[in-house]
Amino acid sequence: QLTADRQRSLARQSSAELSGEDALAVAGLVYGARTFYIAGRLFKTNGLSPGSVHDLGCGWGAGALAAAALGSTDAVLSDVDPRVLDRASALFKSLGLRATTVLGPLERQHPSSNAILAYSLNELRVRGGDPLAVLGGLLNRLEPGGRLYVLDPGTQECGAALSTLR
Numbered sequence: 476q477l478t479a480d481r482q483r484s485l486a487r488q489s490s491a492e493l494s495g496e497d498a499l500a501v502a503g504l505v506y507g508a509r510t511f512y513i514a515g516r517l518f519k520t521n522g523l524s525p526g527s528v529h530d531l532g533c534g535w536g537a538g539a540l541a542a543a544a545l546g547s548t549d550a551v552l553s554d555v556d557p558r559v560l561d562r563a564s565a566l567f568k569s570l571g572l573r574a575t576t577v578l579g580p581l582e583r584q585h586p587s588s589n590a591i592l593a594y595s596l597n598e599l600r601v602r603g604g605d606p607l608a609v610l611g612g613l614l615n616r617l618e619p620g621g622r623l624y625v626l627d628p629g630t631q632e633c634g635a636a637l638s639t640l641r
Contacts, residue, residue, distance in 0.1 A: 510537035513626050514592055518545050521622065526589030527551055529616070536563035536574070538592040538626075543572050551588060553577040587616060592624045606636035 514537065523542060529551040530539035539550035550567065552574050554560045560576050567574040591613055613623055625637060 507535050507537035510534070510626065511541045514538040514624070515541035515544065517624050517626070518542055518590075521624075523547060524589055524620065526618065526621075527587070529553065529588035529591045530563075531591055531593045531613075533563050534559050536566060539563075539567075539574065540570075540572075542590070542592070543570075547590075548573065550574040551577060553579070555580060587618050589618050589621045590624060591617060591621070593626070607639060610636055 518541060523545050526547070527549040528539055528542040528547045530536055530542075531553055533539060533552040533554050536550065536552050539547070539552055543550065550572065552560060552563045552567070553576070554563070555578070557578055560578055564574060564576045593613070610623070617623060
């Protein structure tokens with residue numbers, strides 16, 4: 476299992492001689508392909524109800540694109556990096572897909588979604604937050620019957636919090 480630290484290392488290695496827009500493009504490819512594949516499998520296996528999918532820490536929006544490929548009609552793209560959020564928004568627009576963008580930390584996120592996709596929960600640890608409290612807050616943002624998908628729990632502490640909430 477690759478952790479977020481390992482993925483950052485791979486992205487740095489693959490873009491070691493690149494900077495600026497080129498480095499962003501390489502990072503988008505490194506993270507995006509894996510996210511698209513895993514999210515698509517999760518959505519197919521568990522079913523994806525029509526409605527809004529919130530791609531939390533979206534990067535270029537690969538998770539929300541996987542949901543759109545399976546019929547989701549509305550995406551919420553959120554990230555703390557305005558550059559990648561702009562890229563994701565432009566990508567959705569170029570494909571004729573509807574997306575709302577939210578810039579900022581978890582506290583500013585969209586209040587209600589049918590599904591929330593979080594790539595990694597390592598950010599919770601970095602920010603010093605209580606994973607159980609943060610996950611509880613995300614669950615409160617789900618519409619009735621909605622689901623929270625976490626692709627890579629990251630740390631054992633975050634994995635344990637997820638197990639507790641099951």
